[in-house]
Amino acid sequence: MERDTVAQSIRDRWTVGDTEDDQCDRIPQSRSNRDVADPATHLTRDPAHVPEQITYISPPPGASFSDTDFILVSLPPSTHPSASLHGQTSCLLRGGAYKHILATPGFPCAPTFPSSSSPVYIIAPSRHGLGLGMFATCDLEIGAHILTERPLTVTPTTIRMPVFAAELDRSNVRGEERRKAIMGEWERRFLDPVFNGMGKEEKEAFAGLANCHAEGECGMVLGVIRTNGFEVEGVREDEEDEGVDGEGGEYAGVCRDMCRANHRSFAIQFNLHSCSPSADRLFDVPSFSFQLRATRFIKAGEEISVSYCTVLDPAVERQSYLTSYGFTCTCTACLPPTHASDTRRALLRSSIDEIDDTFDEWLADPLLADDFVLKSSLRWIRVIEKEGLEASDVYRHHLHALVRACVALGDEEGVMRYGRTLGLWWLGQSGREDMLKMGDVKYLRGRPDWGMRVWEEHVEE
């Protein structure tokens, strides 16, 4: 799966009522920077059986249910020891997703990286007037673990109520009124029970989160989910699906602390562009928890930011996602008139396609300078760092090219330098500690491509 940034974007596609045929919609979710499929395509999944109510509440082990049934359940099971230690999530899941979770190897287990007893962050008013925000209490290196959190809720990002929609049609309810009616009904039938299923303390935490849709457009529960939902990666209806039709995620999670992280639209360093997060999150199904990690060095006291949008997208598209959150991004990369940053981001995106060809050409051609690949990728890395896009997948691609080049040259120092950063990138993005081996000379020396481009010196006798 290609990830432009692990700070999965929060994206709102609440478009019910755009066409009379629309019977489902999408609520906000943090995505992996992939486009969201037309909700209509999702409607074909199982036209025969579309429950319009919650079908089961906490089914006992072994209960049978269909893939499309709606199940209200607390996860992990309250009997599991880690549930009391790390909290529980009030979930609304389709049967297929629930089966998928239950079948995940290791589920339910305690989080691998539990939050520290002395947190490395505090929640405090943002200095940029964005409400509350999350601040580092100490210096955080790239890859540093910031927190692990069980979401308060996990709910579907699409839902379908064809019978209810047909009733509206019969009553000639159209346009905005129809859209609001569907949202209201969705909330009443599906989301309010999720809220009611939470404990007192969790309810208070949820209701206290930001809600930029408070002005009567929808109720509190839907408003909070729309303002705070992060994509719950890895929770899906079946094995083949990576989100809806291989695109956006199917479930949104709301967290007590992680949802206080604002979208980055402020520069912390002179000449550093924004729409460029300093942290990113991932969801771990076995422990049913999110992890937040630094994607670049964060100084003590600095506001920790995530991205609500796809950072390599053009500014206009980024802005259109952000309107759902009730603000316009005023960062240097978003503001007209130059949009020079758009050009840089587009070039960065396309630079990925050239990496392999450049590398193969260099490997085969002894006339090319030894630092041919290094120079090329280092040039892109300077652009990435200037744009503040270290969380982006493009950074990983170029770091990887540098490591491969150093391996081919048998350059131990280079391998340690770039491999370490690459390993930390992986740690920051996916929690994979095993990738730290990318900075381990002993490991890399054992690879067949070590010293592959060291040409034998031809010494005249």
Ligand SMILES: C[S@@+](CC[C@H](N)C(=O)[O-])C[C@H]1O[C@@H](n2cnc3c(N)ncnc32)[C@H](O)[C@@H]1O
């Ligand atoms: C997920 S919440 C973030 C935490 C929030 N600031 C709070 O007080 O809880 C999203 C909301 O925060 C605000 N926000 C986040 N990033 C922002 C930004 N870059 N500019 C303006 N408002 C922002 C918007 O009101 C948005 O709807």
